[in-house]
Amino acid sequence: MSHILLYKSVTPATPPAGTVIIYPKADGRFYYMGEDGIEYIISSPSADTRIITGTTDTLAQSDDGKVLIYTNAAGCAITYPDGLNEKFQCSVIAAGAVAPIITPGGTDTINGAGTGVSPSAQYKALYLVKHEATNAIAVS
Secondary structure: OOEEEEOOOOOOOOOOOOEEEEEEOOOOOEEEEOOOOOEEEEEOOOOOEEEEOOOEEEOOHHHOOOEEEEOOOOOOEEEEOOOOOOOOEEEEEEOOOOOOEEEEOOOOEEOOEOOOEOOOOOOOEEEEEEEEOOEEEEEO
């Protein structure tokens, strides 16, 4: 990357090779776009939070951009379904004694595999972003 361009309020066209564009939108979030032409959320004015107390959960498009806090002491089995938007992203926090496990529920993958991922321990977080049509990256 050789350039970073900052915009005040314009949604730009696909930037030239080696350039990343950062810009705000009317929804209050900041976005970036690289030479691939895909728009990614990089901040939110205040992230919405969803607290999950049960032992099972399925991520939904409505979770995009949210902080998901899992509180069940026994953990939670989280299904990562096929069909979430390519820019879907969320943070998963393990507040219970056993960390939740996110497992693909179809043909989509996480970190290139169909196996589960999890925050490393109680009070740790995992960031999940779908960066390709059928693959997400999880970082903890």
